Amino acid sequence: MKRRDFLKAAAGAALCGAGTAAQARPNLQPAEKAVGMLYDSTLCIGCKACVAKCKEVNHMPPVIEGDQTTWDSARGLSAKTLNVIKVYKNGTAASKDVEVNGFCFEKRSCMHCVDPACVSVCPVTAMRRNPLTGIVTHHPEVCIGCRNCMMGCPYDVPQFEYNKTFGQIQKCQMCNQAGVERIDKGQMTGCAEVCPTGATLFGPRKALLAEAKRRMTLKPGEIYNYPRGDVSKPYSHHEKVVPAYLPHIWGEKEAGGTNVMHISAIPFDKLGMPPLGERSPASIAEGVQHTLYKYMALPAIALAGLTYVVHHNTDDDNEGGES
Amino acid sequence: MSVHKPLGGRILTAPFIFFGIIFLIGLYFMAQRFIYGMGAVSNLNGGFAWGIWVVYDVVIGTALACGGYALAFTVYIFNKGQYHPLVRPAILASLLGYAMGGFGAFFDMGRWWQFYEIFLPWNWNFNSVMLEVGLCVTAYILVLVLEFSPAYLEKIGAKRLLKTLNKLLFLFIALGMLLPTMHQSSLGSLLIVMGYKVNPLWQTWQFQPLLALLSALTMGFSIVIFEASFSTVGFRRASETPLLAGLGKIILGLLISFLLVRTVLLVVQGNLGHLFAGDRASLLYVIETALFLIPVFILASPVNRNHGGRLLIAAVSMLLGGALYRFDAFLFTLNPGVGYRYFPSVPEIMVTLGIVSLEIMAYLVLVKTLPVLHREEHA
Numbered sequence A: 001m002k003r004r005d006f007l008k009a010a011a012g013a014a015l016c017g018a019g020t021a022a023q024a025r026p027n028l029q030p031a032e033k034a035v036g037m038l039y040d041s042t043l044c045i046g047c048k049a050c051v052a053k054c055k056e057v058n059h060m061p062p063v064i065e066g067d068q069t070t071w072d073s074a075r076g077l078s079a080k081t082l083n084v085i086k087v088y089k090n091g092t093a094a095s096k097d098v099e100v101n102g103f104c105f106e107k108r109s110c111m112h113c114v115d116p117a118c119v120s121v122c123p124v125t126a127m128r129r130n131p132l133t134g135i136v137t138h139h140p141e142v143c144i145g146c147r148n149c150m151m152g153c154p155y156d157v158p159q160f161e162y163n164k165t166f167g168q169i170q171k172c173q174m175c176n177q178a179g180v181e182r183i184d185k186g187q188m189t190g191c192a193e194v195c196p197t198g199a200t201l202f203g204p205r206k207a208l209l210a211e212a213k214r215r216m217t218l219k220p221g222e223i224y225n226y227p228r229g230d231v232s233k234p235y236s237h238h239e240k241v242v243p244a245y246l247p248h249i250w251g252e253k254e255a256g257g258t259n260v261m262h263i264s265a266i267p268f269d270k271l272g273m274p275p276l277g278e279r280s281p282a283s284i285a286e287g288v289q290h291t292l293y294k295y296m297a298l299p300a301i302a303l304a305g306l307t308y309v310v311h312h313n314t315d316d317d318n319e320g321g322e323s
Numbered sequence B: 001m002s003v004h005k006p007l008g009g010r011i012l013t014a015p016f017i018f019f020g021i022i023f024l025i026g027l028y029f030m031a032q033r034f035i036y037g038m039g040a041v042s043n044l045n046g047g048f049a050w051g052i053w054v055v056y057d058v059v060i061g062t063a064l065a066c067g068g069y070a071l072a073f074t075v076y077i078f079n080k081g082q083y084h085p086l087v088r089p090a091i092l093a094s095l096l097g098y099a100m101g102g103f104g105a106f107f108d109m110g111r112w113w114q115f116y117e118i119f120l121p122w123n124w125n126f127n128s129v130m131l132e133v134g135l136c137v138t139a140y141i142l143v144l145v146l147e148f149s150p151a152y153l154e155k156i157g158a159k160r161l162l163k164t165l166n167k168l169l170f171l172f173i174a175l176g177m178l179l180p181t182m183h184q185s186s187l188g189s190l191l192i193v194m195g196y197k198v199n200p201l202w203q204t205w206q207f208q209p210l211l212a213l214l215s216a217l218t219m220g221f222s223i224v225i226f227e228a229s230f231s232t233v234g235f236r237r238a239s240e241t242p243l244l245a246g247l248g249k250i251i252l253g254l255l256i257s258f259l260l261v262r263t264v265l266l267v268v269q270g271n272l273g274h275l276f277a278g279d280r281a282s283l284l285y286v287i288e289t290a291l292f293l294i295p296v297f298i299l300a301s302p303v304n305r306n307h308g309g310r311l312l313i314a315a316v317s318m319l320l321g322g323a324l325y326r327f328d329a330f331l332f333t334l335n336p337g338v339g340y341r342y343f344p345s346v347p348e349i350m351v352t353l354g355i356v357s358l359e360i361m362a363y364l365v366l367v368k369t370l371p372v373l374h375r376e377e378h379a
């Protein structure tokens, strides 16, 4: 191969690489028996029972601000708070579930993405999506602490313990981490179990999605019998007037979808949800990576070409007598 | 015999002591980082998990260390043997730059005590760009050690080993071109999965690796010019301008490709509007583009290319442009979501300055004691 040809081939390969990457893999599909949660913001009364229960399950201390000690006053997710209830307030904040001069609550915890970025980026497979349940777990015993999962997560969920000498990543593992295994034992998540209004509902993703879609079809003002606990076997129900739901199930499609889904009467961007499209960024990144590194073919060809040319040219140097 | 020789002279000069003091301050804070955790010295938080330690020390630092990589292409692919004298100092600078990047990655690692987990094949996640970066940078540091080792072997007079090494050197040189191509482009790919967090002016999706690579090559050539000019002034050696002028043409091509690809993408990906938003991001984009355009104008004229001073201005402008491109994408315009802010703490900055000082000190010592710079008569 002549040098010129080699350069042409190299440039061609680079362009092909950039071009074919456009046909990256599609989004991952929900796990077969995916479990998740449905958070209905209109049912949430902001009692934070779920926050307290989450701390209990994960052995984490409450965050106390100032001298009030009645509530956990964590304002956002952190390595000590894996689940938090936030408040949306506008103007006079007079009525619930109204965008202008209204208020509502919003839950923040791991969304358990169908196509999780944290799993895709982790170099050492310390973030794993359970192939059966779709639950995204973290495994500190192999984690190197590069924090790429934090940068990749669109919801800023994984949190590193910066203030410990030997810190680790913390995130919600849907109460199914080793030693807890509530889901494996046939229980539901802690937060869903204690939720007094069924705002946080546990269950199979399919059933939750069906429930969410059903609520979208209800007419505001009607009475609906809301389930509590696990959507597939609720431990009780309560009747409530149906609010004016927005026709948007967050997590049905966002960035490939999530197993934890939200519905609300107030637009999600107002509630702090990120601007996501339907395509999962992980699928694009992996497409590029696998186009360039499939079977290490491109690097191998490049190395062969480079070795040949370098060998050829350094020989020239030697014949020329380098000095 | 070698065409290179040690510069000689005193080690403990005033600049050396100055850098030594900065290094010691950095060392103090680094000790704190290991004793009390990263939070004790850095302003990293839940949204900005990567601060200057990653973005400067690793992402920018290794791009600045691409001199050896860029020059290898010139000498061994384009077969421009006349640049050979520049290779060894460039390899040394690359080695030190990458060593700094590797070290930076280590003390930035939240769980550094189990860093080796990334080298265990059964842990590997082949979807991960970070895996490619981690392994490939490590491999390249080893290759750089081998590529630089003749300088040391010449000094201790290990003739046999030197001969064997020289026979195999072509393989390491080839690897020394392949590996940076891989990880420098991957450093750009890291941005893809960050999706909306990366400002639209910098989020080029599947073109991230191409742009990262083009800019890394530009920075590599610029640093060769910068270092050569600097050692001319700093060590009062004969000028290497005629030699460097030729590099100008290659850089011109790279710069134009980079600017072209970026501009086309801005239009095609529908982000032109963001350029006229008049916000901080658009301003940074304009400054960046200007820093890339200045050298285009300078290098377009052959007269300027042969003018040492102007060549240096072009090189510095490109280095700043390339560094800013990375800073902007990873840090300055990053938006991890409401509520998160980041500005490096003083200790954080001191750690980075300390590491850079160590790098400069090592360079000064090595060019004085090992045959690195070429002899004057060959200039």
Ligand code: SF4
Pocket: A109, A110, A111, A112, A113, A116, A117, A118, A119, A136, A152, A153, A154, A155, A156, A157, A158, A171
């Ligand atoms: S929300 Fe974040 S942490 Fe949870 S699965 Fe998705 S990417 Fe991972």
Ligand code: SF4
Pocket: A118, A121, A122, A123, A124, A125, A126, A127, A138, A142, A143, A144, A145, A146, A147, A148, A149, A150, A169
């Ligand atoms: S911090 Fe740990 S879990 Fe997160 S990407 Fe890095 S190695 Fe994986």
